[in-house]
Amino acid sequence: MTLHRIRNLREQFSTAGIDGLLVSSMSNIRYLTGFASDERDVATVLIGATEAFLLTDYRFGEQAREQCGEVQIIVRDRARQTLGQLVRELAAQCDIRQLGYERDHFLHGRWLNLAADLDTIAVKPLRGLVEKLRRRKEPAELESMRRAAAIGDRALEQLLGLLQPGITEREAAVELECLLKRAGSEGLAFPTxxxxxxxxxxxxxxxxxxxxxxxxxxxxxxxxxVDGYRSDMTRTFVLGKADSKQREIYELVRRAQALGVESLRTGIPYSQPNATVNRFLAACPYAEYAGDSLGHGLGLDTHEQPYLSTGFEELLEEDHVVTVEPGIYIPGWGGVRIEDDVRLTGSGPELLNNFSRELIEL
Amino acid sequence: MTLHRIRNLREQFSTAGIDGLLVSSMSNIRYLTGFASDERDVATVLIGATEAFLLTDYRFGEQAREQCGEVQIIVRDRARQTLGQLVRELAAQCDIRQLGYERDHFLHGRWLNLAADLDTIAVKPLRGLVEKLRRRKEPAELESMRRAAAIGDRALEQLLGLLQPGITEREAAVELECLLKRAGSEGLAFPTxxxxxxxxxxxxxxxxxxxxxxxxxxxxxxxxxVDGYRSDMTRTFVLGKADSKQREIYELVRRAQALGVESLRTGIPYSQPNATVNRFLAACPYAEYAGDSLGHGLGLDTHEQPYLSTGFEELLEEDHVVTVEPGIYIPGWGGVRIEDDVRLTGSGPELLNNFSRELIEL
Incomplete structure (x- = not known):
């Protein structure tokens, strides 16, 4: 079920100048092997030219055997062997001489410890090899993302009746989180x-x-x-009747957000929709209070490629999924943000969530 | 309110061979400055001999000014200046020549990026400087931990009625999480x-x-x-009447756990209570299925010093807080674990949570 992903990863090996890769990101590990955990560093994956291993400890052995049918599972006795010693042994066995590793996901100290035991194996810090594959979502991934977005839509709808004068932010957030989880969300995509x-x-x-x-x-x-895939939505409401400034700023953000969604097209640089929205916001009365980035990719991580920000010049492709979330934030007064999750297709954007974008006065 | 902690940290500088420290752990940042966030890498702290800075970006400026009265807040424009450039500038201003950094908390890639901009400042990877201070809890910290433990006791009590044949693990876990948060928990100490x-x-x-x-x-x-401080409790139940093997194993774990709590004394090595419990478990019929570590420190992190495991030879002190959580895990049959949070005092252990440790048949 995930073997084709490992094959796609291996196709990058020669360009990257490696014959093996050590994977530390739990999202990348889930993508490549199916192993799912919310705890960091409880598994490490080693991909060689023909072999693939998931390394874990006794606490996760049963789970790994259940979830990962297509890689070899090695349950390390942490008292007897360091992770570095085990990696060295397996690398020798697979004839790996140039071992890439995920520079952005290993904790610095964990990497130093591991590297100290690698002996003569040459190592190479790399970034984004698995993330690159994860950008284009497969049909099953998109289906999970649509379900996550639908859970968000429904939970927010159910929450509205509770948003009354007298309730605290914290109380309301807790009820939203309960609604999300009762509707089948595996957790919270990020702190609400x-x-x-x-x-x-x-x-x-x-x-x-x-x-x-x-x-x-x-x-x-x-x-x-849902299945590890996240939704990420923002709505801004007014409790009671909106005043004219609230209405004006909401309308600006709503137009900026719609413009952002319309600007999403395959074949243009990641940064282009952001530039388009920034031009629109720069011409409005609250320009100095606008946020500085339009959105980000979404999937197994809440923030992943592609980033819709200045300086990111790769091209958007079909089945990329991104958030579009412009905002205006005025210290001492307040702010407005509207955010949707959008899939790129050859024939225009597909909105994954469908909650109303009009100003709702509660 | 946190300035004495920064002073205590500085007292370690000369022994550590540094005149400044760069702090990346969000828990350490909270401890030193009061800045609280569940997102990693949204702030960095630089402590010099007389100055202390919290570096963040526009998203967290207001929050930082509200929460951190005793350090200088610098809101960096990420488009204009890298974190490394800012650190170099401030280090020069404070005359820092030997800059320590938290090797175990910086992501490897983030550190490489930062270090590349530091120019002639010498850097030194260090571990545990702030964590060492965090071991001995102050009265206010203990009070937060008691409140967190009490929330856990109460939520579990309330959950018991829901544990009926027909409900799924996931549904029951969601209800527990709702109970915790409604009772005032700021979040979940870890994935349930x-x-x-x-x-x-x-x-x-x-x-x-x-x-x-x-x-x-x-x-x-x-x-x-509560206030960032965590509780961490495990109970094992039987739904209906326990059979004799369930009863036997529960009783073994219950005795091991009580022995673990009784073994906690100030002045003995961290590893000693674990060794005591391991000796007890090694003599029991299910020795090969026993877990390999007795517990861990608890506080702003769910796992922190002191670790009650083999190889940790520092001495337990008053106001250390640890979990005691032996378990027996038999693949294909099942397992039992009982876990409490315990504060060390000069006159014996103080149990922070009070939920019954006897076998409860639901």
């Missing part, structure tokens, strides 16, 4: 962002004990997980 | 472990869609968070 009133100017504000009151802006940014 | 039947042989099994049925062992390992 829930802000109200002037706190909505914080793009990544955690829920606080602030009590919602009439006239508040409310920003909710949250995500579900 | 919830296994039943033969799956209880997996020490770190994630909840599955398995339906609970009469005769099942059920293992639940979970934790609450």
């Amino acid at each position: 962002i829930f802000t109200s009133g002037a706190r909505t100017s914080r793009p990544h504000g955690m829920p606080s004990d602030r009590v919602l009151s009439r006239g508040d802006l409310i920003t909710i940014d949250f995500g579900a997980i | 472990i919830f296994t039943s039947g033969a799956r209880t042989s997996r020490p770190h099994g994630m909840p599955s869609d398995r339906v609970l049925s009469r005769g099942d062992l059920i293992t639940i390992d979970f934790g609450a968070i």
Whole structure:
């Protein structure tokens, strides 16, 4: 089921100048082998020219045998052998002389420890080999992402009735999280962002004990997980009647967001939709308060390639999935963000989530 | 409020051979400055001989100014300056020539990028400087930990009525998580472990869609968070009447766990209580199925110093907080683990959580 992915990875070996790769990212490990864990560093994967190993310890042996049918599972006795010693042994067995490793995912100290035991094997820091493959989602991956997005839509709809003056941000966020999980989300795609009133100017504000009151802006940014695949959606509401400034800024962000979605086309640089939206926002009265990046890729990680930001010049392709999330954040007043998950197709963008983008006055 | 911690950290500088430290662990950053985030790498802290800086970006500026009264906050424009360039500038300003950094917390690639911009500043990989300070909990930290433990006790008590044949592991785990958060937990200390039947042989099994049925062992390992401080408790139940093997193994683990708690004394090596419990388990009929480590420190991280494992020879001190969690795991049959959080005092162990340790037949 994942063997074709390992084959696609191996096709990059000669260009990368390696004959083996050591994989540390739990998302990359899940993609390549099916092994799923929310804990970092509980497994490591070694891919050689013809062999593939998942290395773990006694706590995860049964799970690995159940989830990973297509790689060899090695349960290491941590008291007897270091990870580096085991990797050296297997690399010798597979005749690996140039071992690549994921520079962006190993913790520095963990890598230093491992490398110290590798003896004569040459190592090469690499980035993004597996991530590159993960950009184009397969049909089954897209299906999981649509389900995650639908869980998000429904949970937010169910939450609306609870958003009343008197409830705190934290209480409301907890209820949203319960709704997500009861609807089948495996967890939270990321810590729920829930802000109200002037706190909505914080793009990544955690829920606080602030009590919602009439006239508040409310920003909710949250995500579900299905089969490891994430959704990531933001909506901003007004509790009661919006005032004219709230309405004006909401409308600006709504137009910027729609423009961002429309700008997504295959064959253009990642950075281009961001540049288009930035031009629009730069011409508006609140230009100085606009966020600086339009969105990011989404999948097994909440932030992955492709990044819709300045400086990213690779080309968007079919079945890339990205968020589109412009925002305006005015310290002391508040902020507005609207975010959707979008799949690129040859015939235009497919919106994975469908919750209304119009201003809702609660 | 945290300045004394920064002072205690500086006292280690000369022994460590540094005149500045770059801190990357979000838990260490919270401990030293009060800045709280669940996202990694959204802030970095630089401690010099007399100055202390928290470096972040526009998304977290307001939060930092609110939470960190005692360090200088620098909001970096990521488009104009790399983190390395900013660190170099500040280090020059503070006359830092030997900069230590947290080898175990920086991601390897992030460190390589940063180091490339440091120019002539000498760097030194270090480990555990802040973690060492964090071992001995202050009264306010202990109070947060007691509250987290109490939330866990209460939530598990409330869950018991729901543990009925017909409910799935996942459904039950979700309800536990809702109970924890509604009772005031800021999040989950770690992904909830919830296994039943033969799956209880997996020490770190994630909840599955398995339906609970009469005769099942059920293992639940979970934790609450208060002010960033975690609880971590495990209980194993039997759904219905326990059979004789379930009863026998439960009783063995219960005795091992009680022995572990009694063995905790100030002034003995971290490894000693583990050795004591291992001797007890080695003499029992299921010796080969016993887990290999007794427990770990607990605080702002779910796993931190002191580690109650072979090879850790530093001495336990007053106000260290550790878990005690022996287990027996028999593949194909099931497993039992009992875990408590324990504070060391001069006059014996203080149990932070109080849920019954006797075998409960549901």
